[in-house]
Amino acid sequence: MPEQDFAYIIVGGGLAGASAVEGIREMDGSGSVLLIGNENHLPYHRPPLSKQLWLGKKKVEEIFIHDRQFYEKSNVTLSLGTEVAGIEPGKKTVRSAAGKTYHFGKLLLATGGTPRRLSVPGGDLEGICYYRFLDDYLRMRKDTGEAKSAVVVGGGFIGSEIAAALVANKITVTMIFPEPYLCNRVFPGSLGMAIQNSYIGRGVTVFARDRPQSFEKKGDVFVTATEKGRCIESDLLIVGIGIVPSDALAKEAELRTDNGIVVDEYLRSSHQDVYAAGDNAVFPYQALGRQMRIEHWDNALNQGKQAGRNMAGAGEAFTYMPYFFSDLFEFGYEAVGEVSAELETFADWQRENDTGVIYYLKDGKVRGVMMCNVWEKVEAARALIRKGEKVKPEELRGLIR
Ligand SMILES: Cc1cc2nc3c(=O)[nH]c(=O)nc-3n(C[C@H](O)[C@H](O)[C@H](O)COP(=O)(O)OP(=O)(O)OC[C@H]3O[C@@H](n4cnc5c(N)ncnc54)[C@H](O)[C@@H]3O)c2cc1C
Numbered sequence: 001m002p003e004q005d006f007a008y009i010i011v012g013g014g015l016a017g018a019s020a021v022e023g024i025r026e027m028d029g030s031g032s033v034l035l036i037g038n039e040n041h042l043p044y045h046r047p048p049l050s051k052q053l054w055l056g057k058k059k060v061e062e063i064f065i066h067d068r069q070f071y072e073k074s075n076v077t078l079s080l081g082t083e084v085a086g087i088e089p090g091k092k093t094v095r096s097a098a099g100k101t102y103h104f105g106k107l108l109l110a111t112g113g114t115p116r117r118l119s120v121p122g123g124d125l126e127g128i129c130y131y132r133f134l135d136d137y138l139r140m141r142k143d144t145g146e147a148k149s150a151v152v153v154g155g156g157f158i159g160s161e162i163a164a165a166l167v168a169n170k171i172t173v174t175m176i177f178p179e180p181y182l183c184n185r186v187f188p189g190s191l192g193m194a195i196q197n198s199y200i201g202r203g204v205t206v207f208a209r210d211r212p213q214s215f216e217k218k219g220d221v222f223v224t225a226t227e228k229g230r231c232i233e234s235d236l237l238i239v240g241i242g243i244v245p246s247d248a249l250a251k252e253a254e255l256r257t258d259n260g261i262v263v264d265e266y267l268r269s270s271h272q273d274v275y276a277a278g279d280n281a282v283f284p285y286q287a288l289g290r291q292m293r294i295e296h297w298d299n300a301l302n303q304g305k306q307a308g309r310n311m312a313g314a315g316e317a318f319t320y321m322p323y324f325f326s327d328l329f330e331f332g333y334e335a336v337g338e339v340s341a342e343l344e345t346f347a348d349w350q351r352e353n354d355t356g357v358i359y360y361l362k363d364g365k366v367r368g369v370m371m372c373n374v375w376e377k378v379e380a381a382r383a384l385i386r387k388g389e390k391v392k393p394e395e396l397r398g399l400i401r
Helices: 015-027 068-073 134-144 157-168 189-201 248-252 297-311 378-387
Strands: 004-011 033-037 076-080 084-088 093-096 101-109 113-115 149-153 172-176 205-207 212-218 221-226 231-234 236-239 243-245 274-276 281-285 290-293 323-328 331-337 344-351 355-362 365-372
Touching (some): 004 297, 015 033, 015 101, 068 076, 084 248, 101 297, 134 236, 149 157, 149 221, 149 231, 157 172, 157 189, 157 236, 157 323, 172 231, 189 205, 297 323, 331 378
Parallel strands (some): 004 033, 004 101, 101 274, 149 172, 149 236
Antiparallel strands (some): 084 093, 093 101, 113 243, 221 231, 281 290, 331 365, 344 355, 355 365
16 A cells, blocks of 8 residues: 555656656645655755865755755655656556655656766776766765875866866866767867867866776776877876766656656656656657757756646647756856757857857757857757757858847
8 A cells, every 4th residue: 555645746856856846836736745855955956066065166055955844845745865667657656775765646757867987997896977967966075185196087077177176176088988079979170170179278188089098006096098099197087978867767767768767748758647757758859840858957957847837737748948058167058959069060250269149050050059158048959959940050150149
């Protein structure tokens, strides 16, 4: 017998989970809500973990999405530090690792993703930080007090942002990644190289086109051996090589998964009472006409909210076009749509590789737009993508400034 019955259960205390509470309460002021999360913190925003917290622009107490009173006022039962071990959609139950069972009316899986790990010798050594959680920040922050050097594995956004954050804290940083330049999945070559050179100019040692072969620990010092025969000693070792969507609960319950939990336009999984949102959800991105999974803040915020509304009966299709952002030293940007360096790109620079707009095109149509140090133009970019008309790249010059 389930120990407790809730109209809504949310598994995952991240941004999508917290936003779902808002969505539910917009539609249903009184239905009982249980939010279960395995971290010991109230839901918080992750972007500051690699940016403002390191630069003294935010304090830890400022990154929480809502304070405890919000959940009390919203009549939400919080079960933090609680791992969910299984779900049974047929019986409409959720089981915690501690053996408690809860019954739900509607369930949201907002379980996000876990950091991908390196399967090289020493990849599981104690002290290596696979960076994602507030506890990782708190540990690294403490360790940087004593540290002078760090190896950062991974040249995507997490690796690049963490490297910049450590440099700002006077740590000597070596970056290692297999790609030819930083953030090569989204940046065209000349921009990627320019950003990389700005890192080198600030004293970061960049070993592109290389990867770790093994890790060892000599006393407190990490020793990273690379495929190209390099051997680097460091006080800290941080890895940011992407995430794996946390879809195991759905998979074990035989819901449809495909590198994430597959949902329809209402964010409903293959079971009608189970929804998914955020980093773990593969959803139909209407404006692009394809299935996608998006690992970004604005997506988790809006998808979580929409899932909550739909769980409470709104029946609204998710048609929102999420944007994303990053800051790499002084280079900041906002982007929307399919921002993939594999597409044809057209860059309309006002200042080369610094200020301007990059258009990503497929079959002559704009699929994505990245606005580099150009702000508050996301809506114009969305409209351009939605239009879906064929354009000649030159016609895009000056369109968004
Ligand atoms: C360091 C960092 C910086 C970032 N910076 C940016 C940025 O600049 N711009 C941007 O657009 N995006 C950024 N992101 C990405 C953005 O933060 C994520 O897309 C967003 O947090 C996803 O939210 P989510 O709720 O889907 O998942 P998560 O935030 O991963 O939350 C899921 C929660 O569910 C918990 N959970 C998982 N399984 C279980 C279980 N079985 N039982 C109980 N709880 C469970 C997890 O522990 C976690 O607390 C950044 C991410 C990180 C890590």
